[in-house]
Amino acid sequence: MGSQPEVNVYSNRDKLSSALAAYVARRAANAAARRGRFCVALSGGSLMDIIGPPLATMPLSAAIDWAAWHIFWADERWVPKDSPDSNYHHADRQLLTHVGIPVEQIHAVDDSFDPAQTAGRYEDVMRHVLEPEPGQWPRLDLILLGIGTDGHTASLFPDHPALRETQRWVVAVMDAPKPPPIRITMTLPVINNAHSVLFVAAGDQKAQILSRVFKPNGKKPRLPSQLVNPSGGELGWFLDRAAAADLF
């Protein structure tokens, strides 16, 4: 079991954005100092609108050693890379085109195969870059997650069999209840093996699900976001006041 999560609440979305970006920049510098690089997995949805602009503009953009960054995706939708639904597209528009991360360190999901093969190949990419010991799970420095109003995170949806995956690092989801239906997602063992996992949520539409996540009323944790609990790492939440309205 990991330690208690750290919950950070900011008065509005702009303050959340700047604090989150500054925090990620510090984690990146620490990881680069300790391990020579910073391996981070991004999500889609609102995350990149929140974190992209403050990372990609001065003063942070000039203070970050972008050459140390390796970018992965916690999940990707099965759509063309230039689709507005693509998580890669979102990250590219909000961050990647504006900063100097070497292109070979941007590990986008290669969708030239079928979804199951694509998931397997993404596992190979992770194995090649992250080089875990044989039989070990890969260990990312940071995984940035969002949370859907149904409690899903990455492309792990409530009650979906992908939540019970214990062998594979990345799986294809062929029947996501939220469009687009086909997706590729990292699995819980990978997420829970990261050095650090941060959930990011803003806006009053997230208040109800956050209340369910934080106040389970004695029920067993079942929502995907409740199953995120890095065993040897840290878990944090970055919220704005509207999202956290029902928590305190």
Ligand SMILES: O=C1O[C@H](COP(=O)(O)O)[C@@H](O)[C@H](O)[C@H]1O
């Ligand atoms: O479908 C997805 O949704 C979640 C949550 O998105 P948000 O817009 O409600 O923040 C996102 O984290 C995930 O990457 C994405 O594929």
